[in-house]
Amino acid sequence: MSTAVDPIERYSRQVRFPMLGEAGQRKLMASRVTICGCGALGTVLANHLVRAGVGNIRIVDRDFIETHNLQRQILFDEQDVADNLPKAEAAARKLRLINSQVNIEAVVTDIDHTNILDLVADADLILDGTDNFETRYLINDAAVKLNKPWVFGGVIGSEGQSMTIRPGITPCIRCVVQDNPPPGMTPTCETAGVLGPAVSVVASFEAVEAIKILSGAYDALNTELFVIDIWDWTFRRLKIKNLLGKVDCPCCQQKKFEWLEGDLGSHTTTLCGRNAVQIATRRSEKLNFAEMATRLNSLADVRHNAFMLRFAAEGHEFTVFPDGRAIIKGTNDISKARTLYAQFVGN
Amino acid sequence: MPVVRIPTPLRPHTDGQDSVESTGTTVGEVLGNVGTKYPALKERIFDDAGELRRFVNVYLNNEDIRYLDDLATAVAANDEVSIIPAVAGG
Ligand SMILES: [Zn+2]
Numbered sequence: 001m002s003t004a005v006d007p008i009e010r011y012s013r014q015v016r017f018p019m020l021g022e023a024g025q026r027k028l029m030a031s032r033v034t035i036c037g038c039g040a041l042g043t044v045l046a047n048h049l050v051r052a053g054v055g056n057i058r059i060v061d062r063d064f065i066e067t068h069n070l071q072r073q074i075l076f077d078e079q080d081v082a083d084n085l086p087k088a089e090a091a092a093r094k095l096r097l098i099n100s101q102v103n104i105e106a107v108v109t110d111i112d113h114t115n116i117l118d119l120v121a122d123a124d125l126i127l128d129g130t131d132n133f134e135t136r137y138l139i140n141d142a143a144v145k146l147n148k149p150w151v152f153g154g155v156i157g158s159e160g161q162s163m164t165i166r167p168g169i170t171p172c173i174r175c176v177v178q179d180n181p182p183p184g185m186t187p188t189c190e191t192a193g194v195l196g197p198a199v200s201v202v203a204s205f206e207a208v209e210a211i212k213i214l215s216g217a218y219d220a221l222n223t224e225l226f227v228i229d230i231w232d233w234t235f236r237r238l239k240i241k242n243l244l245g246k247v248d249c250p251c252c253q254q255k256k257f258e259w260l261e262g263d264l265g266s267h268t269t270t271l272c273g274r275n276a277v278q279i280a281t282r283r284s285e286k287l288n289f290a291e292m293a294t295r296l297n298s299l300a301d302v303r304h305n306a307f308m309l310r311f312a313a314e315g316h317e318f319t320v321f322p323d324g325r326a327i328i329k330g331t332n333d334i335s336k337a338r339t340l341y342a343q344f345v346g347n
Numbered sequence: 348m349p350v351v352r353i354p355t356p357l358r359p360h361t362d363g364q365d366s367v368e369s370t371g372t373t374v375g376e377v378l379g380n381v382g383t384k385y386p387a388l389k390e391r392i393f394d395d396a397g398e399l400r401r402f403v404n405v406y407l408n409n410e411d412i413r414y415l416d417d418l419a420t421a422v423a424a425n426d427e428v429s430i431i432p433a434v435a436g437g
Pocket residue numbers: 171172173174175176249250251252253
């Protein structure tokens with residue numbers, strides 16, 4: 001290893017960009033970000049920020065990698081699928097190879113009202129790599145309560161949206177999207193498909209907003225709802241700035257944090273369009289996978305590593321995480337999934 | 348005539364069209380007249396009391412109507428009314 005090389009040297013090409021400069025770069029290197037969700041948007045976000053030298057990055061994701069993710073989730077490969085790695089862990093491994101100067105923390109968990117504050121409390125910025133509005137409302141409540149900026153991004157098909165939220169300065173997500181749209185109004189990536197380039201465009205807009213916020217370039221931030229369709233080449237900036245204070249927002253105006261308090265939302269949920277149910281539990285003691293594998297050894301194909309245990313039973317594929325949470329594929333029926341969980345995993 | 352832009356998930360209710368011409372001098376009239384022609388669309392954007400559903404955002408040109416005059420916002424002949432649902436995926 002060479003010595004006495006200024007760690008900033010590797011960023012010389014972006015330091016030369018005058019709006020960032022060396023002072024901006026040093027701020028990025030001293031920053032801390034939480035990326036919520038590490039799927040399509042999250043992998044692109046994490047890739048940009050780690051390469052740009054944002055100093056401390058926490059990546060939170062509840063899911064494992066499947067082959068159909070590889071079309072757009074840029075940090076993963078076929079070996080990660082074969083190794084049964086959770087997304088957050090696989091992303092962290094790849095990112096550490098990309099930039100060893102960045103402190104990367106992988107957290108494999110379902111973001112909910114019990115853990116969101118801990119996950120974002122020390123962050124300068126929260127980034128949205130999620131695929132659902134329940135989690136976004138939770139991020140929004142936490143961000144407004146703790147007065148932290150966050151950047152929303154959503155993508156479906158060839159369409160995407162993004163918005164930068166600074167509590168008290170811009171409208172929050174509940175000012176703009178007042179209610180969680182029901183199925184049928186917002187198709188999911190599983191039903192409507194999604195193009196990798198659409199993800200990259202939206203996540204790249206989020207990433208550049210992140211670089212502006214962390215380097216202090218607040219005047220350059222997006223203050224509108226950005227809406228793009230990369231297929232039919234439309235690009236709109238919808239004016240929403242004046243909604244601040246105009247809408248009697250439960251979150252940023254009334255300071256009622258209904259999602260954070262757990263009044264709204266559930267975490268045992270069907271994973272829309274995937275024919276799968278997530279069973280949410282949180283145990284104080286970690287599951288002993290070796291013991292479970294022995295108990296389940298009459299079943300087909302029981303495999304486990306440090307991050308998950310997987311087996312097949314009664315035509316369903318079970319993926320169990322150390323905290324007891326499980327994803328059961330092959331059903332959309334929550335009560336059936338609970339029964340299967342009780343039967344094979346335990347209570 | 349004012350034009351109403353239909354988002355992708357609602358196009359099955361407008362025979363696949365991405366925009367529909369309408370008549371009226373307010374946002375409420377313009378959307379109401381499209382809704383008369385396409386009742387399945389009306390059901391998705393208005394509730395039983397005739398109010399916009401809370402997850403439906405409507406823009407006159409590029410302005411959110413909630414800081415204008417909501418459904419009473421005046422519409423000129425060459426204006427564009429857009430229904431823009433939030434994009435949830437990622
Ligand atoms: Zn608000």
